[in-house]
Amino acid sequence: MGESIRLLHEVALDMVLNLLAPQHRSKSAVEKRLYSLRAGIAGERKVLQYLFNLGLPAEILWDVNLRLAPGHYLQIDVLVLTPFHAIIYEAKNMADRLRFESGPSRLDKLDSEGRLIASYECPMLQLQEEMANLRKWFDDHKIACAVDGAVIMTGSAMLEKPPASGKLFRIRQIRNHISGDYYGDGGRTRQEIVALAEYIRTRNEPYFPFPLLEIIGIAVMDLLWTPVCEKCWRRLERVSERRWRCQCNWETTDPYTRTLERWFLLRSSSITNEQVRELFGISQTAAANLLSKYPLQKVGQGKATRYIWDYKGRLKRIKKWK
Numbered sequence: 001m002g003e004s005i006r007l008l009h010e011v012a013l014d015m016v017l018n019l020l021a022p023q024h025r026s027k028s029a030v031e032k033r034l035y036s037l038r039a040g041i042a043g044e045r046k047v048l049q050y051l052f053n054l055g056l057p058a059e060i061l062w063d064v065n066l067r068l069a070p071g072h073y074l075q076i077d078v079l080v081l082t083p084f085h086a087i088i089y090e091a092k093n094m095a096d097r098l099r100f101e102s103g104p105s106r107l108d109k110l111d112s113e114g115r116l117i118a119s120y121e122c123p124m125l126q127l128q129e130e131m132a133n134l135r136k137w138f139d140d141h142k143i144a145c146a147v148d149g150a151v152i153m154t155g156s157a158m159l160e161k162p163p164a165s166g167k168l169f170r171i172r173q174i175r176n177h178i179s180g181d182y183y184g185d186g187g188r189t190r191q192e193i194v195a196l197a198e199y200i201r202t203r204n205e206p207y208f209p210f211p212l213l214e215i216i217g218i219a220v221m222d223l224l225w226t227p228v229c230e231k232c233w234r235r236l237e238r239v240s241e242r243r244w245r246c247q248c249n250w251e252t253t254d255p256y257t258r259t260l261e262r263w264f265l266l267r268s269s270s271i272t273n274e275q276v277r278e279l280f281g282i283s284q285t286a287a288a289n290l291l292s293k294y295p296l297q298k299v300g301q302g303k304a305t306r307y308i309w310d311y312k313g314r315l316k317r318i319k320k321w322k
């Protein structure tokens, strides 16, 4: 479930980026969000793979979202439970020239000439916040567990001025870091570790970033909602009963699926027959017929009828069995 939500999150951010006007004030914020998400997903995958290969008797959790207060969540990519610690690995897959800067703490991306291309949130600061929040969460839940953590750079990034405090590792250093917890006596038993992991899993609330526009603060009117070209993102024109065409000559007979999916990902978790009519310039009957082709849940009566999507994977038409 977590994996599919993040895939959709990536798809949705990519849509926004392609549809926003080049000079839109939120463009670079969306770019950064997408870059961080991709770096996080790729980094997390590598760290998990490495951890599973180590074959330690640890419990490994990922995409952990724990509620600290109403509307306030602790988000952890990778959490490892050992006899002595809960270890957070904040993974970043970056392949650029990066420099950790302080005052304020940030991570600067530079080009080969050393010129600043972009600034990101400092992963070390992020890790320290996550560690403090996890301590608070354990405290609130009356769990005695020491917290440790490291930032793992999984890409081929060239790092300049690594931060003065905190652990910054390459992926292969994880083995050394974690194996210290398996020498000596005491700590949690295997059974207690499994029980703690289960306790955390049952309280995990997956992050759900939809509809995305609300979350990233972009106005509905800043984007195009009618069918767009899958190659160049310009508006499609309907040229015959079944064909829709772009100025770039790209054509399709089904602009509906991607357009509806875009609506659900960015704008609202539900759609009405009237909204479908407006999107495609079709009749009420055609709109009802179109909606029946998708796995949507119909709620309400008459004019208040809405169709709801469940966000489980990409939107697809229901297969006909014949």
Ligand SMILES: [Zn+2]
Binding pocket: 229, 230, 231, 232, 233, 234, 246, 247, 248, 249, 250
């Ligand atoms: Zn096109």
